[in-house]
Every structure is written in structure tokens, then in C-alpha cells.
Amino acid sequence: MTQPDAPALAPVLTQDGRPLKASLSRALRREKLRAFLLIAPLLAFVLLTFAAPIVDMLLRSVDNTIVPETLPRTVVVLADWDPKAEELPGEAAYVAIVEDLREAVANKTHTRLGTRLNYEQSGFSSLMRKSGRAVEKIQGPDVKGQLIAADAAWGDPVIWQTLKLYSGSTTKGYFLAALDAKQTVEGVEMLPEGERIYLMLFGRTLLMSIVITLACVVIGYPVAFLLAQLPMRTSNLLMILVLLPFWTSLLVRTSAWKVLLQQQGVINDLLVWIGLLSDDGRLVMMNNATGTIIAMTHILLPFMILPLYSVMKTISPSYMRAARSLGANDWTAFWRVYFPQSVPGIGAGAVLVFILAIGYYITPELVGGTSGIFISNRIAYHISSSLNWGLAAALGALLLVAVLILFYVYDKVVGIDNVKLG
Amino acid sequence: MKLGTTFLATVALAMTSVMAQANELTIVSWGGAYSASQNNAYHKPFMAMRPDVKIINDESSNEAVAKLRAMNEAGNVTWDIVDVEGPDSQRLCDEGLAMEIDPHEWLAKAPDGTEAFVDFGPAMINKCFIPQIVFSTTFGYRTDVKEWNGAVPTSLCDIFDTAKFPGKRSLEKRPKKNIEWALLCDGVAKDDLYKVMSTPEGIQRALAKLDTIKKDVIWWSAGAETPQRLADGEAVIGSTYNGRLFSVIVEQKQPVAMLWDWQVFDFDGWIIPAAVKEDKLPLIKEYIKFATDTQRLADQAKYISYGPARASSQPLVGKHAELGIDMAPHMPTNPANMKNYLVNNIEWWADNQDEVEEAFQVWLAK
Numbered sequence: 001m002t003q004p005d006a007p008a009l010a011p012v013l014t015q016d017g018r019p020l021k022a023s024l025s026r027a028l029r030r031e032k033l034r035a036f037l038l039i040a041p042l043l044a045f046v047l048l049t050f051a052a053p054i055v056d057m058l059l060r061s062v063d064n065t066i067v068p069e070t071l072p073r074t075v076v077v078l079a080d081w082d083p084k085a086e087e088l089p090g091e092a093a094y095v096a097i098v099e100d101l102r103e104a105v106a107n108k109t110h111t112r113l114g115t116r117l118n119y120e121q122s123g124f125s126s127l128m129r130k131s132g133r134a135v136e137k138i139q140g141p142d143v144k145g146q147l148i149a150a151d152a153a154w155g156d157p158v159i160w161q162t163l164k165l166y167s168g169s170t171t172k173g174y175f176l177a178a179l180d181a182k183q184t185v186e187g188v189e190m191l192p193e194g195e196r197i198y199l200m201l202f203g204r205t206l207l208m209s210i211v212i213t214l215a216c217v218v219i220g221y222p223v224a225f226l227l228a229q230l231p232m233r234t235s236n237l238l239m240i241l242v243l244l245p246f247w248t249s250l251l252v253r254t255s256a257w258k259v260l261l262q263q264q265g266v267i268n269d270l271l272v273w274i275g276l277l278s279d280d281g282r283l284v285m286m287n288n289a290t291g292t293i294i295a296m297t298h299i300l301l302p303f304m305i306l307p308l309y310s311v312m313k314t315i316s317p318s319y320m321r322a323a324r325s326l327g328a329n330d331w332t333a334f335w336r337v338y339f340p341q342s343v344p345g346i347g348a349g350a351v352l353v354f355i356l357a358i359g360y361y362i363t364p365e366l367v368g369g370t371s372g373i374f375i376s377n378r379i380a381y382h383i384s385s386s387l388n389w390g391l392a393a394a395l396g397a398l399l400l401v402a403v404l405i406l407f408y409v410y411d412k413v414v415g416i417d418n419v420k421l422g
Numbered sequence: 423m424k425l426g427t428t429f430l431a432t433v434a435l436a437m438t439s440v441m442a443q444a445n446e447l448t449i450v451s452w453g454g455a456y457s458a459s460q461n462n463a464y465h466k467p468f469m470a471m472r473p474d475v476k477i478i479n480d481e482s483s484n485e486a487v488a489k490l491r492a493m494n495e496a497g498n499v500t501w502d503i504v505d506v507e508g509p510d511s512q513r514l515c516d517e518g519l520a521m522e523i524d525p526h527e528w529l530a531k532a533p534d535g536t537e538a539f540v541d542f543g544p545a546m547i548n549k550c551f552i553p554q555i556v557f558s559t560t561f562g563y564r565t566d567v568k569e570w571n572g573a574v575p576t577s578l579c580d581i582f583d584t585a586k587f588p589g590k591r592s593l594e595k596r597p598k599k600n601i602e603w604a605l606l607c608d609g610v611a612k613d614d615l616y617k618v619m620s621t622p623e624g625i626q627r628a629l630a631k632l633d634t635i636k637k638d639v640i641w642w643s644a645g646a647e648t649p650q651r652l653a654d655g656e657a658v659i660g661s662t663y664n665g666r667l668f669s670v671i672v673e674q675k676q677p678v679a680m681l682w683d684w685q686v687f688d689f690d691g692w693i694i695p696a697a698v699k700e701d702k703l704p705l706i707k708e709y710i711k712f713a714t715d716t717q718r719l720a721d722q723a724k725y726i727s728y729g730p731a732r733a734s735s736q737p738l739v740g741k742h743a744e745l746g747i748d749m750a751p752h753m754p755t756n757p758a759n760m761k762n763y764l765v766n767n768i769e770w771w772a773d774n775q776d777e778v779e780e781a782f783q784v785w786l787a788k
């Protein structure tokens with residue numbers, strides 16, 4: 001369709017003779033740039049201290065460059081080898097690995113490689129260490145025979161299969177391990193029943209966090225309600241009782257619970273003293289899931305009470321009065337009128353408590369024993385004791401994904417707009 | 423003018439701090455009574471001899487391997503000397519994170535002229551390790567348990583006898599040592615121990631033995647937990663490092679006694695990070711030579727009940743610095759205390775730790 005002829009409009013010009021439109025957009029661009037420059041330091045700070053470490057951690061969970069970097073020749077030779085054939089690779093692979101190992105020994109990277117492969121196939125760590133010493137002496141023809149003579153493990157196809165499986169510069173190995181599975185020549189396989197641990201721990205972390213969140217709602221709701229109803233002077237006093245533990249160090253509060261909960265502790269002593277328990281029948285409230293739930297509920301309670309209180313404070317008492325004047329009894333007025341208006345507070349508190357609980361570490365470590373520890377305790381263990389950072393990163397990434405999924409579901413069900421923090 | 427002065431002052435200040443750094447030694451250790459004993463026996467006399475040197479204590483040894491690895495990856499190693507246990511030194515040495523040292527060059531001879539290498543003997547467990555002490559992991563028990571009817575545990579296997587010795591046990595939340603003890607009490611001979619442990623069935627056998635007391639165990643992850651639980655009466659018997667038990671028994675006078683049967687020996691010593699700055703090396707060498715000589719190692723035993731790693735230091739072990747009691751009977755290396763003992767098999771654990779640890783954790787979680 002052709003446009004009807006229109007009189008050609010002369011563009012509006014500014015004083016310096018440029019089109020107004022171009023001049024305006026230029027001014028706006030400058031404005032935007034200035035605004036950007038103002039937040040640039042903040043942006044750089046956030047990227048450097050928050051985004052970059054997360055990205056780095058996520059990369060670590062798939063990083064496998066140590067294998068191709070330490071064994072470049074072997075990786076190339078093994079590319080043509082079929083691991084399913086259950087036969088040993090040819091002489092070329094042995095020549096390649098001896099050369100690679102010689103170089104690795106000089107750089108001291110062979111033990112690090114051994115540690116990496118030991119996660120997938122136990123025995124690699126000692127194999128690499130022993131072979132590192134052996135390769136110096138290997139000379140002349142029949143490298144294959146000499147290497148197998150130095151360590152019989154090199155005559156085992158499983159060793160070569162593992163090498164082949166993990167020869168890429170990225171790996172699914174850590175994520176599979178974090179899900180209690182393993183890569184084999186035939187494909188992905190679940191570990192035997194007796195060796196699975198992480199799925200159970202993820203499940204326990206979620207379940208216990210839900211229990212703790214519910215306990216916080218049940219205990220926190222009446223407290224917040226009371227705070228919102230009482231006259232200012234009394235409620236301020238009560239508020240201090242809520243805030244005082246909130247300001248106390250986490251470690252102090254957890255240690256205090258240790259003193260209270262242990263079998264020779266204050267609570268048990270009291271129960272024995274008033275005759276509720278016999279001296280032999282002291283309750284076991286610590287070093288198990290019960291201890292974790294009790295201590296974490298107490299520690300996270302302020303995170304439930306504060307958002308609830310701030311929402312309840314905005315609910316006008318005249319609604320309840322109106323309901324009662326229309327014939328509702330106290331309970332109906334509360335349940336049909338007041339409670340629905342306080343739901344955003346429950347939502348906000350629950351999200352806060354749940355997300356904090358799911359990543360908790362110190363409290364389960366100190367009072368959780370073995371049945372009350374969370375997945376984060378395993379992550380900490382892999383970071384600082386076993387030094388399997390890849391697995392720790394994979395577990396952390398899965399935890400992050402779980403939180404994001406829950407957040408998404410929560411948004412769909414409750415709606416994140418309904419959350420009010422103040 | 424004023425700006426210029428400020429600028430000059432700043433530069434001067436920066437210069438002095440750079441110069442000061444050249445004479446600073448950052449020494450990493452375990453904290454608590456152990457660091458205090460090093461401070462008294464090594465750091466103070468060294469600084470008295472070299473007043474220009476400043477020693478900075480860092481108490482991060484329990485995560486030294488992880489931190490050293492992270493520092494190396496970041497390319498900025500800020501530690502000069504690190505106190506680690508034997509197995510950790512093996513790992514650091516294998517990975518090239520610890521420097522290999524030549525004992526002839528680095529270590530002082532014994533007073534009678536014996537080469538350091540000979541004097542340290544079996545404590546020289548690898549090329550990077552400069553030994554200080556022998557410590558052991560052993561058991562302490564309460565002496566006032568009514569249910570025991572006057573009996574006290576005399577052998578390791580009494581740990582597994584909940585009928586005769588009821589009450590909570592405090593064991594380390596790691597397989598190392600627990601596995602060995604369980605197998606020893608399940609009838610495995612000392613010489614076959616690591617052969618049995620090398621099979622999956624052996625590990626399962628050890629876990630099955632531990633199963634018999636699992637519901638009576640409180641697990642610990644820090645060495646201070648067992649002494650605390652024994653003092654509180656929360657546990658009646660438990661394993662930990664002998665020096666910690668010494669302080670509960672002798673210094674705090676709690677109703678606790680030692681059970682030395684099948685104590686497990688470990689070595690603790692210094693390593694030097696491989697990436698340490700070149701200009702620091704002479705000072706580090708000087709310190710190491712001083713701190714590991716015969717007298718200094720014997721001095722440390724005045725403050726804590728760990729055995730000196732040098733043979734020539736042992737006759738010099740005297741009395742406790744404050745209590746004035748004879749230290750020799752409290753040393754793990756005292757002949758009366760080492761009728762049955764085990765030396766931690768570092769090689770075996772370096773190879774199998776990941777796997778056994780995993781099996782142990784799964785067993786724990788069940």
C-alpha cells in the first residue's frame with residue numbers, strides 16, 4: 001500500500017541547527033550514562049563479590065581440565081580406543097601415558113590427577129603416585145609390558161575405561177556423584193543402595209526446613225498477634241524480648257541450647273528434679289534431629305515474628321469490630337476477616353525462615369549429631385576436609401537450583417507480590 | 423606544602439611497613455594449649471634472640487590444606503611456616519604445595535653430634551615434613567560411674583562392652599582410628615590390620631562391630647569435645663588427643679583417667695609452603711633450625727604432654743612448667759604407656775580415605 005502524498009515536513013531544529021529529536025535523544029543518552037556511572041561502582045562490587053564467585057563455583061562443578069592438561073598425549077591416543085571392547089589399549093597408549101607422566105612428575109601434577117580420578121575409581125591415587133616413581137626407569141621397547149610389571153593395575157581395562165570416560169575437559173561426574181549416581185561404560189547408573197547418601201540428605205534438609213518453618217509459624221503467629229494488639233508501651237517491652245536473642249550471636253545461642261538440651265543438662269535435670277523422669281530415663285534431645293529442630297526454630301523465630309508483626313500492625317482493628325457488629329463471634333471474625341489479611345506476613349516470614357534454614361550449617365553441626373545434619377554440612381566437609389571442591393560445588397549448585405525452584409513454585413502459588421516485609 | 427608532608431609521611435610509613443614485613447614470620451598452628459606451648463618454648467626465646475623479628479600467630483591449622491590450596495590457586499601465599507599433622511604433610515608434599523627440605527641443611531644436629539636425620543628417625547615421614555612432636559589418640563574415662571560397680575576399663579575392647587561399662591561413648595566422627603580399633607577388638611591381629619582394611623568386606627566388618635555400640639555413641643569433630651563431655655558427665659568414656667586429656671586430668675583435676683591401651687600415634691610438625699617468598703627463606707631456615715633443636719623440643723614438653731620427636735630430647739623432658747609435676751609418665755612415648763600401640767598408616771589412609779570416609783558417612787547417616 002502506498003502512502004498518500006503528504007507535504008514534506010521540515011524537521012524541527014534546535015537553536016544550534018540540529019534536529020530536535022536527535023538533540024533530545026543525545027541529552028537522554030548522556031543522562032542515562034551519568035546514571036549508569038553513578039551506580040557503576042556498586043555494580044562492579046556486586047559482580048565481583050557476589051556474581052563472580054557463584055559463576056566460578058558453578059564452573060568448578062563441571063571442570064575436568066586437569067585430565068586433558070596432565071595427560072594430553074594419552075587423551076589423544078585414547079580417542080580411538082573402544083572402552084567397551086574390554087581389551088587393553090595398544091602400545092601407543094602406554095608410550096603416551098609414560099611420556100605424560102614423566103612431564104607430570106616434573107610439574108608435580110600427577111598426584112593431583114590421581115586425587116581427581118580417585119573420586120571416580122578408587123586406587124587411582126596410589127596408582128599415580130607409584131607410577132610416578134616407576135616411569136623414570138622405563139626404557140626401550142615394550143613399554144606396555146614394563147608399565148604393567150611396575151604396577152599390575154595398568155593391566156586392568158577398568159583403569160583405562162575410567163581414563164577414557166573422564167578424558168574430556170568437562171565432566172558430569174560431580175553432579176552424578178551429588179545425585180548418588182555414577183558414569184559407567186554402559187551409561188549412568190545409580191550407586192548401590194548402601195552407598196547412597198546425598199539424595200537422602202537433600203530430602204532430610206528439605207523436610208526438616210519445612211518442619212522448622214511450620215514450627216516458627218505456629219509459635220510466631222500468636223506472639224506477633226499479641227505484639228500487634230497490645231498497647232505500645234507493653235508491646236515495646238515484649239519486642240525487646242524478641243529482638244534481644246536476635247541480636248545475640250548465633251554461636252552463643254547454639255551453645256546455650258547445648259547446655260540446656262544435653263542429657264546432664266538443665267532441662268533434663270529439672271524434669272528429673274520435679275519427678276517427671278527417672279534418672280535413667282533422661283530424654284535424648286541433642287545430637288539428633290530433635291536438637292536441630294528445637295535450636296533452629298528458636299534461632300529463626302525472629303525472622304518469622306518481625307514480618308508478621310509489621311503486616312499485622314497495618315490491619316486496622318475496625319475490620320474486626322465491623323465483623324463483630326455484623327454478628328460474627330470472636331473466632332469467625334478472626335478467621336474470616338483478620339487471618340486472611342495476615343497471610344502476606346506468614347508468606348514473607350515462611351520464605352525468609354525456609355530459605356535461611358535450608359542453607360544452615362553451624363547449628364546442625366553443633367547439635368545435630370548424625371541424624372540432624374543438613375546437606376550444607378556435607379558441602380562444608382568437602383570444602384575443608386576431603387577437598388573435593390568439584391563435588392562441593394555440584395552439591396551447592398543443586399541446593400541453589402532447589403531454592404530457585406521452590407521460589408518459583410511459591411511465586412506461582414502464593415505470589416511474590418503478596419509478600420510484605422514492612 | 424602540607425599535602426607534600428602528608429604524602430612523604432605516608433610513603434615513609436608504607437616503606438617501614440614493607441621493611442617490617444621482611445622481618446615478620448607468619449606461623450600457622452592449632453591454637454589453644456598447643457599454640458601456647460609453642461609460643462613459650464619456641465617463639466619467645468627466638469624473639470628474645472632476634473628482637474627485630476616479629477612472629478605472627480595464625481590459628482588455622484585445622485583447615486591448612488584447604489587454605490594453602492586456595493592461596494596457591496590465587497597465587498598469593500601469605501604463610502611462612504605451617505604446623506600440620508603427618509597425613510596432611512603427605513598430601514601437601516604430594517601436591518607440590520609444601521617445599522622439600524634437606525635435613526642436613528635445615529636441621530640442627532643433636533648435642534652429641536648425631537645427624538638430625540638419625541636423631542629424628544621414624545618421625546621423618548616424608549621429604550617435606552619437619553617433625554616436632556609425637557601425639558597419640560587415646561581414651562579417657564570417668565572414674566566415678568556408679569553403674570560400673572567399681573570396675574574401670576583396662577583394655578580398648580571395654581569400649582565395646584556396653585553390658586559391663588554402660589554409658590555414652592564419645593568417638594570421632596571420622597573413620598580413621600575407629601575402624602582400626604573396631605577390627606582389633608573383632609579379633610584382627612595388628613599385622614593383618616591394613617590388609618583386612620583393604621577389602622570392602624574388612625570395612626564392613628569394622629562398621630558391623632561399631633554397629634554394636636552405635637546407639638551409645640556421641641560423635642565429635644573437635645578435639646576439645648571429648649574432655650568437655652567427660653567433665654560434664656555427658657559421656658563416660660571417649661577418645662581424643664592425649665594432651666587434651668592431660669589438661670582435664672592434671673590441670674583441671676576432673677575425675678577422669680587415661681586408658682592407654684592401643685593408643686594410635688601420629689606425628690605433628692612443620693611444613694614450609696612451596697610458594698614462600700625467596701627473601702624470607704633465610705629467616706625461615708633460621709627459625710626452623712632453632713625451634714627444632716634438641717633443647718627446644720624438650721622445652722615444649724614442659725607445657726603440654728606430647729612427646730618430642732627427637733630421640734635426644736627425650737632424656738631432657740622434665741617437669742611441668744607451672745605444676746612442677748614430672749611429665750615423663752604422661753607422655754604417650756613413656757614405655758609404661760605403650761604396651762599396645764599403633765602407628766597411623768599414612769600411606770594407606772592417603773590412598774583409601776575418600777572411599778572409607780564415604781562408606782563411614784553413609785553408615786552414620788543410616
